[in-house]
Amino acid sequence: MTDLVLAAGEVAFADVMCSAARFYGTDVDYPTSTGYFEHHPTFGRRWVTNRRLDTRRRQEAETAALPQWRDHTAARVVLTSAGVRLLPRGAHEWMPFDHALLTGITAEPAAVVLSYSTCAPLLVSGPAVPWLGVAIEHLRHGFA
Numbered sequence: 097m098t099d100l101v102l103a104a105g106e107v108a109f110a111d112v113m114c115s116a117a118r119f120y121g122t123d124v125d126y127p128t129s130t131g132y133f134e135h136h137p138t139f140g141r142r143w144v145t146n147r148r149l150d151t152r153r154r155q156e157a158e159t160a161a162l163p164q165w166r167d168h169t170a171a172r173v174v175l176t177s178a179g180v181r182l183l184p185r186g187a188h189e190w191m192p193f194d195h196a197l198l199t200g201i202t203a204e205p206a207a208v209v210l211s212y213s214t215c216a217p218l219l220v221s222g223p224a225v226p227w228l229g230v231a232i233e234h235l236r237h238g239f240a
Contacts, residue, residue: 100174100181100190107177109231114222116171116182119209121163127153165219173220175231180210182218193218195236203229 102108130153131145167184174181179194193212200211207221208229220228 100183102176103178105177108174109177109235110173110175110224110228112173112222112224112228114171114173114220114224114228115168116173116184116221117165117168117219118216119163119165119219120216122161122166124157124161126157171220173224173228175228175235177235180218180220180232195232198232198236201229201233201236208232 100108127150129145130149131143133141134144135141170185172183174183174190179192179196179198182191182193183189184191193210193215197212197214198210199213200209202209202211203226206225207219208225210218210220210232212218
């Protein structure tokens with residue numbers, strides 16, 4: 097794994113493996129129309145649409161695009177004096193989540209949701225999460 101380079105004066109308090117996800121919606125990617133070619137005795141070969149299947153596929157695409165927890169992955173989480181640093185499995189660059197941009201912390205059973213002013217909320221879960229939630233809250237108020 098890539099080692100995290102800390103800024104001058106930044107201190108690391110924890111380096112743990114967790115599960116992480118982000119909460120956001122996406123643009124709807126509508127599927128192409130479905131159907132089949134029919135060989136009609138009078139009209140010849142023509143395209144017949146399958147409206148029922150098209151409607152269902154459009155509804156599924158719209159539902160899939162709604163805001164929801166996405167990008168579920170294992171991640172290395174480093175808690176520092178400046179923020180939470182996240183390195184998702186398979187990634188090569190750290191994702192920074194600074195305490196200065198933190199707008200809310202919500203504790204859930206076995207998970208913590210971190211809300212930020214500039215990006216999608218971050219869900220972190222795993223054995224270290226109860227301690228991380230308390231530590232982040234403490235650091236947040238210490239920098240307020």
